Amino acid sequence: MLKRDRNKPSVHKHSKKPAVKPSMGEPVIAERISRKLNMTEDIIAKAPVLTGYGTHRFCVENYRSIIEYTDCIVRIQTKICRIHIIGEKLVIAYFREDGMCVTGNIKSIEYH
Numbered sequence: 113m114l115k116r117d118r119n120k121p122s123v124h125k126h127s128k129k130p131a132v133k134p135s136m137g138e139p140v141i142a143e144r145i146s147r148k149l150n151m152t153e154d155i156i157a158k159a160p161v162l163t164g165y166g167t168h169r170f171c172v173e174n175y176r177s178i179i180e181y182t183d184c185i186v187r188i189q190t191k192i193c194r195i196h197i198i199g200e201k202l203v204i205a206y207f208r209e210d211g212m213c214v215t216g217n218i219k220s221i222e223y224h
Contacts, residue, residue: 160190167218170197173211178204186214196222 161173172188172195179187179194181204186197202216 158191160192160195162195162221164218164221169205169213169215170218170221171211171213175212178207178212183216188212194224196224198222 158174160175163171163173165171172190174190175195176189176191179189181187181202183202184198184200186202186204188195188197197214197218198220199216199218202214202218205213205215207213
C-alpha cells in the first residue's frame with residue numbers, strides 16, 4: 113500500500129498547472145533543446161541567419177518569403193522581421209526552402 117505525505121495536498125497528475133513565466137535564471141525552451149541536440153538556438157527558433165561576403169554577396173537562411181524583387185531592392189520576410197537588401201544590379205543567385213543568396217553591388221541592408 114502507498115503512503116502519502118499528509119503535509120502535501122493530493123493533486124491529480126492531469127490537473128492544470130499554474131502558468132509560470134520563465135525567470136532570468138531559467139533557460140528558455142529553445143536554449144534547452146539546442147543544448148540537448150547540440151544545435152544553435154537560431155536554427156531551433158527558426159531565427160534568420162545572415163551572412164555577408166564583402167559588398168557583392170549576401171545570404172539569408174530561415175526566411176519565409178520574398179516580398180519584392182527588382183534589380184535595386186530585394187525585400188525578404190523572416191519570422192521576426194523584414195530585411196531589405198538595397199543596391200544595384202541585384203540578382204537572386206539561388207533560393208531554396210531553407211536559404212537564399214543575393215548577388216550584385218549591395219549598398220545597404222535594412223531591418224524593418
